[in-house]
Amino acid sequence: MTATTATSTASVLLPVDGQLRRHQLGAPGEWRRPLQPISSRIAYAAAHVVPKPLADNTPGAPADLDWDSTLAYRHELWSYGLGVADAMDTAQRGMGMDWEATRELIARSGREAAAVGGLLACGAGTDQLADAPHRPGGLQVIVDAYREQIDVVRGAGAQVILMASRALAQTAASPEDYLSVYGTLLAEADRPVILHWLGEMFDPALRGYWGSTDIYSATATFEGLIRQYADKVDGVKVSLLDAAHEVALRRALPDGVRLYTGDDFNYPELILGDGQSHSDALLGIFAAIYPAASTALQRLDAGDDAAARQILDSTQALGRHIFSAPTYYYKTGIAFLAWLNGHQPGFAMVGGLASGRSVNHLCEVFVLADRAGLLTDPDLAADRMRTFLTLNGVS
Template structure:
């Protein structure tokens, strides 16, 4: 199968697909020896009437939940209403709350399905200043939605707290209030400013070592109420450093979409579990890789995972926060949804050249599960967006 794709020198060249066989999931979910949460995207309904520039898009609930069924079938847990679901970027709290309720109910209908859900403070008015107690109340409100529906919370980083805090003590105050009141063990979330510039200096310092000392103190005080911490700084050494200092019983969830392959595999300092947005588009290959790791077949694990890291680095290229566009693009190519339309029109956040590179690297990584359909849709896309006939 051939397709004409744009080049960075302005020319067009023909490309022949490398992987030609369908990669559909088997009947039984594989077993992993790592906890693997896939942060899942949301499918909007482009035929519905809604304001694209707002934060209450019309969600296609059937397609959105069907994709979660697909992830469960591959052995993954789901991290719901997180950054990959455009949380805080065209998906506001009312829609996120409905997503959480529906996703928890949906998971209960699937044997073995498991999920955790993002709870934050994104319903606070970002144009106003808020007190620490306002922020505590906001977290409590969202925790209540998650826990009353029967879910487990992921305590998302708060833009409001980052704006209000004047010292590390302010973070300690808020986090200890929320964690101590939670009905379930909490997963903490350290999201770097590459993903959200409003979170620069989180934990009260722009110095990572100082920030790390603060979060370790918070964890030490509440270690029996914390499942783990996800760190998304795109720096493997920072993750290893924090991982080595976590108290027993608190696990590291890698959120490093650049270095997850080596961090999950582990080394003499330990290994990371995973809570990753990249698992959404690479799910079929990552599932096979994690199953190989569980069998202690490291050669197969690395052979499968390494090409996905190359793809991930393209998807998460700066401006990193627009990685969701490539995630949904691949979901469309793979037939998980019948359109490439996103909340807030985010499909327009990347160039045709970027999408061409994503297509090439997705093929090399073996994540195009229906190659014939992917080529057909890629040709349509290139004709429409880049004026390239195929």
């Protein structure tokens, strides 16, 4: 099942090379919700958050969420057979979501997941600590901050994802400091966790994570940690946008440790695999393409790898555009697409991040989503796109 070639009756005048040109929308793709659990891959969509339209929503203001819309989006993802990865960077951790709002998000998502039997994993980090180049208490303070958040995730009944820590990146003086912090936490884990390696393209404050800016040295430290605590690691999520590196790491992992791709550029080939191994998925782009992603995984379950690859490939241009540099603003494209599809009342984001992308960038999101069959109600999407353009002086 792919995007159809049919067109809808909706059209929009879009700015192209300084002129307005009419774009005729196509029909939505023939996507299907699964009739049974997806089995060929474990797949999480990293979900975004929706603020109240009349909340402050300016940089530095406390996050004030529209809980109905935020949680309804998670139910939409679960309805397509995907797991939800919550309280991650897609939910604007470190970019507008404060710890108090995040704590409540984890608790609420945990209750909703339990009610429907949805797969849920949540990020545990250290963002309750203020940014500081010299941190009193050193590594112990960081360990304690992680412990606090791990307890919140466990209390919600969710899988723990150990997120990369800005505080640790600022404080650690060597690879051994990373091994000390993560080793302590893994030794205490009562069930396997997911380790998250987020590259600096997603968060410049994480440059040099694992104690080196050299990718091979950093990977050696990472692999050493995983080998030592393989029984405490369910899998690793790697978000470096480097397919060759991911494949090499995937092959080096101990038996039983999964590679959850976080590569929002190269996910089709990584999920399909190379005949020797494949990646599972924990992806921000899945929050934008979830109907197509689910349908592709259903085709994988049915043994139709070619159809699965065709579907995923049809979304790749959209993924690469949404995650284009500066990559850390990718959340803006995901929220914009959610608004176009009627999943939030306004195009608003906590911390003012709705201004993170240009009008031209978001026009391209609109076009590429349409080409991929991911505008589920073309008339609504066209109407909202016209409103967006008018508000931004394009008429």
